[in-house]
Amino acid sequence: MDKLSEEKLFKALMIASLAVVVGSLFVVVAVIVWNGAPALSLSMITQTPKGGYYLGKEGGILNAIVGSLYLAFGSLILALMISLPAALSLQKDYIGKTKAAYYIRLSLDVLWGTPSIVYGAFGFIIMLYLGMRASLLGGIIVLTILQLPIMIRSMEEVIKMVPADLKEASYTLGATRFETTALVVVKQALPGIVTGVILSFGRGIGDAASILFTAGYTDSLPRSLFDPVASLPLAIFFQLGTPFPEVQARAYASALVLLIIVLALSIASRALSKRFMKNIIR
Amino acid sequence: MSHITIQNLSAFYGDHHALRDITVEIPEKLITAIIGPSGCGKSTLLKCFNRLIDLTDGARVSGKIIVGNMDVLNGGTDVTDVRRRMGLLPQKPNPLPMSIYDNVAYGPRLHGVKEKKKLDEIVEKYLKIGGLWDEVRDRLKSPASKLSIGQQQRLCLARGLAVEPEIILCDEPTSALDPVSSQHIEQQLLKLKNDYTIVIVTHNIHQAMRLADYVIHLYLGELVEHGPANEVLENPKEERTRAYINGTFLADVKADQEINLKGNMCPYNFVYAKQALHALEKGKILKLIVDDPTAVTEVPRGMEAGGHEVVSVRQQNKTDWEIIIRKKS
Numbered sequence: 001m002d003k004l005s006e007e008k009l010f011k012a013l014m015i016a017s018l019a020v021v022v023g024s025l026f027v028v029v030a031v032i033v034w035n036g037a038p039a040l041s042l043s044m045i046t047q048t049p050k051g052g053y054y055l056g057k058e059g060g061i062l063n064a065i066v067g068s069l070y071l072a073f074g075s076l077i078l079a080l081m082i083s084l085p086a087a088l089s090l091q092k093d094y095i096g097k098t099k100a101a102y103y104i105r106l107s108l109d110v111l112w113g114t115p116s117i118v119y120g121a122f123g124f125i126i127m128l129y130l131g132m133r134a135s136l137l138g139g140i141i142v143l144t145i146l147q148l149p150i151m152i153r154s155m156e157e158v159i160k161m162v163p164a165d166l167k168e169a170s171y172t173l174g175a176t177r178f179e180t181t182a183l184v185v186v187k188q189a190l191p192g193i194v195t196g197v198i199l200s201f202g203r204g205i206g207d208a209a210s211i212l213f214t215a216g217y218t219d220s221l222p223r224s225l226f227d228p229v230a231s232l233p234l235a236i237f238f239q240l241g242t243p244f245p246e247v248q249a250r251a252y253a254s255a256l257v258l259l260i261i262v263l264a265l266s267i268a269s270r271a272l273s274k275r276f277m278k279n280i281i282r
Numbered sequence: 283m284s285h286i287t288i289q290n291l292s293a294f295y296g297d298h299h300a301l302r303d304i305t306v307e308i309p310e311k312l313i314t315a316i317i318g319p320s321g322c323g324k325s326t327l328l329k330c331f332n333r334l335i336d337l338t339d340g341a342r343v344s345g346k347i348i349v350g351n352m353d354v355l356n357g358g359t360d361v362t363d364v365r366r367r368m369g370l371l372p373q374k375p376n377p378l379p380m381s382i383y384d385n386v387a388y389g390p391r392l393h394g395v396k397e398k399k400k401l402d403e404i405v406e407k408y409l410k411i412g413g414l415w416d417e418v419r420d421r422l423k424s425p426a427s428k429l430s431i432g433q434q435q436r437l438c439l440a441r442g443l444a445v446e447p448e449i450i451l452c453d454e455p456t457s458a459l460d461p462v463s464s465q466h467i468e469q470q471l472l473k474l475k476n477d478y479t480i481v482i483v484t485h486n487i488h489q490a491m492r493l494a495d496y497v498i499h500l501y502l503g504e505l506v507e508h509g510p511a512n513e514v515l516e517n518p519k520e521e522r523t524r525a526y527i528n529g530t531f532l533a534d535v536k537a538d539q540e541i542n543l544k545g546n547m548c549p550y551n552f553v554y555a556k557q558a559l560h561a562l563e564k565g566k567i568l569k570l571i572v573d574d575p576t577a578v579t580e581v582p583r584g585m586e587a588g589g590h591e592v593v594s595v596r597q598q599n600k601t602d603w604e605i606i607i608r609k610k611s
C-alpha cells in the first residue's frame with residue numbers, strides 16, 4: 001500500500017470512530033429529550049411525589065433530585081479528601097516505587113472494574129452487621145468507595161506527568177517534599193485532577209445498584225444523614241418499571257434532569273479550572 | 283579563600299562510577315568554570331553540591347563537601363538548608379507554574395516572608411538584579427511560561443537569587459539560549475561575582491575564557507587539572523586538558539583514517555585501534571567511533587600509555603563516542 005492510500009485509510013478510520021462516538025451520544029441524548037422533554041414541567045422539579053404519583057397523578061421528583069445531589073456531592077467531597085492525598089503519595093517522591101504502591105495500584109484497578117452491585121451488597125452486609133438502616137450516610141459511604149479507584153488512578157496518571165524539572169526547581173529553592181507537592185505538583189496537575197473529579201462525579205450520581213440497598217428510597221426530602229434518601233437513577237428505574245406511559249415519560253424527564261446536572265457540573269468546573277490553569281507549564 | 287571544599291568525592295549511578303575521588307577547592311567570590319567533554323560528570327558534581335542527586339534513584343555519593351561550616355553530604359544536615367544556600371540556574375529554564383511575581387516570591391515565601399510589602403520589594407530587587415525588571419514590571423501577574431526562553435532564564439536567575447544564597451550553581455546556563463540572551467546572562471554573572479561564589483558548567487571554552495577566574499577540568503569522572511583560568515586554559519599542564527581544549531577549538535579534525543568499532547567489546551576495540559594506528563605514519567590522525575562505555579575510558583588511557591596523543595574525546599550521540607588520536611611513535 002502506498003503512502004497516500006495509507007493516509008486515506010487512516011483518515012477514514014478516524015472519521016468512522018468519531019462518527020460512532022458522536023452518533024451514539026446523539027442517539028442517547030435524542031431519545032431522552034424526545035421522550036422526556038414533553039413530560040418535564042416546573043412541578044416535576046419543584047414538588048415531591050404526591051399519593052398516586054407513580055400511577056400518573058401529580059407530584060414531582062424533587063426528592064430524587066435533592067437526594068442525588070446530597071449523595072453525589074457528599075461522596076464527591078469525601079472521595080476527594082481521600083483520593084488527592086492518596087494519589088499524591090503514589091508519586092515516586094513518596095511511596096511510588098515501593099512494592100506496596102504496586103499492590104495498591106493493582107487493587108485499585110481491580111476495584112475500578114468491579115460491578116457496582118457488589119459495592120452495594122458489600123455495603124449492605126456491613127450496615128446490617130452494624131445495625132444501620134438504609135440512609136443518606138450509608139449511600140454516601142458506599143458511593144465514596146465506588147469513586148475512590150476512579151479518582152485515585154486518574155489523578156495519579158496526571159500527577160505522574162508533572163515534569164521532573166518543575167519539582168527540581170522547587171527543591172533547589174529549598175522546598176520540602178510537602179511544599180513541592182502542595183504548591184507545584186497540584187497546581188500543574190490541576191486540569192487532570194478536575195477531569196478525574198468530573199469522571200467520578202458522573203459515575204457517582206449515575207449509579208443505581210450500589211445505593212439500592214444502602215441509601216434506600218423515600219418520597220420525602222432527606223431530613224438527616226440517618227434517614228433513607230431518594231435518588232435520580234432509582235427514580236428513573238422505578239418509573240420506567242411502571243406499566244403507564246405517562247409515568248415512563250416522567251422517567252425520561254428524570255433522566256434529562258440527571259443529564260443536565262452532569263453537564264452543568266462539567267461546564268462549571270472546566271470554566272472554574274480555566275482560571276487557575278493559565279499558569280500551567282506546557 | 284576557598285568556599286566549597288571537596289574531599290575524595292565519588293559518585294555512582296548504580297554501578298557506573300560517575301565521579302572518581304575528586305579533591306578540589308572552589309574559591310570564594312570568583313567564577314569557577316567546570317569544563318570537560320560530555321558525560322564526564324560535570325552535572326553530577328553540581329548535583330552533589332546541592333544534593334539534588336538525592337532525587338536520582340540508585341545514586342550514591344561518598345566523600346566530603348564542606349561549605350563554610352556545613353557538612354553537605356552528612357545525613358544529619360538539613361537538605362533544604364543546603365539548597366537555600368545555593369541557587370541553581372539550570373540548562374533549560376524551568377519556571378514554576380505560576381505568575382512571574384509568584385515565581386520570584388516562591389523561595390522567600392517558603393522561608394517565612396509573608397508581608398506583601400516586603401515581598402513586593404524582594405521581587406522588584408531581584409528582577410532588577412536578574413536584568414528582567416524593565417521588561418516585566420507591567421505584567422508581573424501574567425504567567426511565567428509566557429516569557430521568551432531568554433527571559434525565562436533571567437527569571438530563573440532572579441528566582442534563585444531571591445532565596446539569598448551564597449553560591450550560584452549554573453549548569454550550561456546559556457546552551458539553550460540565543461546569542462543575545464546568552465550575553466545577557468553572562469553580563470549578569472560577571473556583575474554578581476562581587477557578591478556570590480559562582481560555579482558554572484560549560485561546554486564552551488570561549489565562555490570559560492570570558493567568565494572564569496578558576497577552571498576545573500573533569501575527564502571521564504576524574505579531576506584532570508584545576509587552577510587559575512589563564513594557566514589552565516592557555517597553558518595546561520596536562521596533556522588531556524590540552525587535547526580537550528584543542529578538540530573543542532578544532533570543531534572537526536581532519537582524520538587520515540576513520541574506523542568504526544561499534545559493537546566491539548573491550549579489549550578487542552583496543553586491539554583493532556592499535557592495529558589501525560600501527561598502519562599509519564607518524565603524526566597522522568586516527569578517528570575511532572566506539573559505543574562501549576569501557577572503551578571510552580580505556581582506549582584513550584591505553585593510547586596515552588603507548589605514547590600517542592589523544593586529541594579529543596567527544597560524545598556524538600546517546601551511545602556513540604568519537605576518539606581522535608595522533609600517532610606519536
Ligand SMILES: Nc1ncnc2c1ncn2[C@@H]1O[C@H](COP(=O)(O)OP(=O)(O)OP(=O)(O)O)[C@@H](O)[C@H]1O
Nearest residue numbers: 295298300319320321322323324325326327338485
Ligand atoms: N540518572 C542517571 N542514571 C544513570 N547514569 C547517569 C545518570 N545521570 C548521569 N549518568 C551518567 O553519569 C555520567 C556523568 O553524567 P553527567 O550528566 O554528570 O555528565 P555531564 O558532564 O554533565 O555531561 P553533559 O555535558 O552532556 O551534560 C554519564 O556517563 C552519564 O551517562
Ligand SMILES: [Mg+2]
Nearest residue numbers: 324325326453
Ligand atoms: Mg550536564
